[in-house]
Amino acid sequence: SDFVSSGYNREHVWPKSHASFLKSDGGCDPHHLRPTNTTINSTRGNLIMGNVRSSSSSYKTKDNGGKTVLYYTSSLVEVNDNIKGDVARIFLYVYCRWEERNLFMNDSSAKPGPSDDKNDGGKVIESLETLLQWCKMDPVDTWEMSRNDQCENLVGNRNVFIDYPEYAWLLFGKSVPTDMTTPSGEAKK
Numbered sequence: 001s002d003f004v005s006s007g008y009n010r011e012h013v014w015p016k017s018h019a020s021f022l023k024s025d026g027g028c029d030p031h032h033l034r035p036t037n038t039t040i041n042s043t044r045g046n047l048i049m050g051n052v053r054s055s056s057s058s059y060k061t062k063d064n065g066g067k068t069v070l071y072y073t074s075s076l077v078e079v080n081d082n083i084k085g086d087v088a089r090i091f092l093y094v095y096c097r098w099e100e101r102n103l104f105m106n107d108s109s110a111k112p113g114p115s116d117d118k119n120d121g122g123k124v125i126e127s128l129e130t131l132l133q134w135c136k137m138d139p140v141d142t143w144e145m146s147r148n149d150q151c152e153n154l155v156g157n158r159n160v161f162i163d164y165p166e167y168a169w170l171l172f173g174k175s176v177p178t179d180m181t182t183p184s185g186e187a188k189k
Helices: 038-044 081-097 128-137 142-155 167-171
Strands: 008-012 033-037 060-064 067-072 076-079
Touching: 008 038, 033 038, 038 060, 038 067, 076 081, 081 128, 081 142, 081 167, 128 167
Parallel strands: none
Antiparallel strands: 008 033, 060 067, 067 076
């Protein structure tokens, strides 16, 4: 959230219960760790990310600092539009870097990693279409690029989907939208 709060915790954007990491390896990768208000994080839990407002008329909201920051049902949670691309690019990074195959499909063959026994194989976003929609609708901004620079300084690698968000389409054999804004400018070619 973009607001000051009395209680924060370290949040794994890709929920640990849906992953093959706990506190080591992917579990401590700063590319998908974010500070989060504890009550917002508790509401979000390990719900699947998705388009709640367009798919349900009976959703609930969670406010922070007088502004709505989450929209949710019993099975889906939606973040504000200004961070949807950030979430999508983090999910893509974890999918590739930490080989978590349950990105937009449940994976009944998911196996816990060496530091975890929690991977339930549950998907983290409702569909590939939602993932790509979020990636396009919220382009990379200077804050996200700066955070990528700082993560690189800390751990020595970058989230390539921040530098080249168009790779998300190529990864899944889709045509890159030519009207998409990217740091590289490659989508317009």
